[in-house]
Amino acid sequence: MKKLIYVLIAIIITGTVINRVIQISNENAREVFNIARIADIDGVPVETMIAKVRKGVLREPVAVTNNKIFVSKSRVHKFKSGQKLSNGGHIISVSKNIDMDTGLFVIKTSGASGNQFIELEYNGVFVPLSSISNSSIMVSENEIAAIKQITVIAADAEHAVVKGLVEGDIIILTRVEPASKVKSANKR
DSSP states (O other): HHHHHHHHHHHHHHHHHHHHHHHHHHHHHHHOOHHHHHHHHHHHHEEEEEEEEEEEEEEEEEBBBBTEEEEEEHHTTTTOTTTTBBBBEEEEEEEEEEEETTSSEEEOSSSSOOOEEEHHHHEEEEEEHOOOOHHTTEEEEETTTEEEOOEEEOSSSEEEEESSSSSOOEEEEEETTOBBBBEEEEEE
16 A cells, blocks of 8 residues: 555656646747847847938028128038028128127028028938937948948038938938847838
């Protein structure tokens, strides 16, 4: 009788161990969502856009007071006679001489006073300003993130016209580490 009890206990223990091994095996076979593993296999999902050379507009903020705009030497080259103001007015003339009272260049305008924008036309590759870091931009080369050096030609509060990209480059708009495997979530 003792032997029968020992055999039954051994069978129960063996059955329990085998059952647990099968459960663990089934658990390990399941596909569990793990963002790090998915990123390693498929790539980090990133928002992208394709570089295209196009004609576009950047908006330069100006303050018009009594049909005059006062600008510094670093900005005066952006303005030309005939450019339109956001309120419907336009630039009449751009002074080549510094105003002695303000130390700034004077631009004469038509239209109402107030804070406005002058739309400046450029031809080039337009990118969101947020995608630029230390005169470089992240691009996808064979689904691997790579740093590409660029030169900013002009910028406003949201966009920049850059040199250094070629038409068709895939620009990564999401922050990722260089050499990361990437997967485009969308292409703009």
